[in-house]
Amino acid sequence: MSARTFTVCGMTTTTTDIAARAVDAWKVYGSGEAQVIALRGVNVELERSRFTAIMGPSGSGKSTLMHCLAGLDTVNRGQIFIGDTEVTRLGDSGLTKLRRDRVGFVFQQFNLLPTLTAEENVLLPLSIAGRKPDPDWYKTVIDTVNLGDRLGHRPSQLSGGQQQRVACARALVSRPDVVFADEPTGNLDSRSGAEVLGFLRNSVRDFGQTIVMVTHDPGAASYADRVIFLVDGQIVDEMREPTAELVLEKLKHLDVTAGASRCCGRA
Template sequence: MTTAVTNSRHDLAGGHAAVAARARQVVKAYGAGETRVVALDGVDVDIMAGQFTAIMGPSGSGKSTLMHCLAGLDTVTSGEIRLADTEITGLKDKKLTRLRRDRVGFIFQSYNLLPTLNAIENITLPMDIAGRKPAREWLERVVETVGLAGRLKHRPTELSGGQQQRVAVARALAARPEIIFGDEPTGNLDSRAGAEILGFLRASVDDLGQTMVMVTHDPVAASYADRVLYLADGSVVDEMRSPSADQVFDRMKDFDGRGRTS
């Protein structure tokens, strides 16, 4: 199932959005013989540039596996993954590592901040390691977008959970990657802090032109996205455009206890 449809909330100029990431007939299996488990079963999907895509599904549906394969964090058993025009499924480890460093951003449920560094040092750390200087104007825009201007000299222990995740979001944005992947990025936050982070992710798409892909189980989080993809039994079985939280919740109820929908 190919799902490359122009989105209504955030169309790009001319009405034809570019494809930021693409999966074609992707299979991901673990084990062999009777113990073989198929996590992704012939997935076809396009992730459009400049849009916010949420990936949802019941436990074991393959949503995190799909994100990890799209991001180059995991290999596929068969099929093809492309990041823009680059096929990543055949890349050697060194080239794949460089591609992830230079072109992909990540936000995880755990903040992964270094406790000995302050906020701005944590934000620029990946670029420092790569020997690149951040563009000052862009960095200032990112810091302003996530509301960290008054906290840059604070270390993680001096920040709340929500503020630490803001640092993680800014770190992902600072290198200006082509695409950012978030794995349950609000999973460790209360509803208020989670809403703030989701607002920042939404703003990064609308105001900074970022491409965002987020795995989530939360209908409220998914409602911030332009498009929601639903996985069941390792396949994309449905999608929704600019949904409300109630619409997402009602759709997810169809999966409860039943796996693939009819």
């Protein structure tokens, strides 16, 4: 893997690391006839300072994989790492600290507190942790999401796109190792969605941020450096430098493959 160099707030960094990885990860829900195997021995490495999209047919395990990688869910077998930290060996307090200090989240639902201003929502994770923001980085994030004139507004006074940009700024303000985004444009119109995706793309290009996004939208996936495709809980393919057209063609093939698999009685 070639090294990447980026400059943030006057500091230049070169990195080639793996931000997160899964090693022989299995996730099973239920038992007996009700058993569902969501992940089947998944092995994947997610590169630092890259934008990775995870895609697949409905029920393929893409959200389960992201939740396990982010420490929001646990695997039944295998290992999950954030950097060099084995997530699967952490207890509740360790997981809480990991999610607070090293992982950022952006969800389809904006999850903003309605009684707080935009600025207070952005700073909430740091406030909970008893930390103050780095002033230069905070200004960089706010300028990048173009929210400087909306910081005093409450969520009800913001558009959907503005609320999601607040959520993106909240995910980035603590400078996490990885930001996990689960269908971040699912509740947005096409213009607002493009603004949010452009911000995520720029955070990778300009600041060396690592983004892992689950999406069903080929257009959203085209913003990524790499797309990983899942079928029936297994990674079956990947694509570098994706376009919306190429991703759409791949998904059509995967839908056929998944349908054939279900017809043959595979769990």
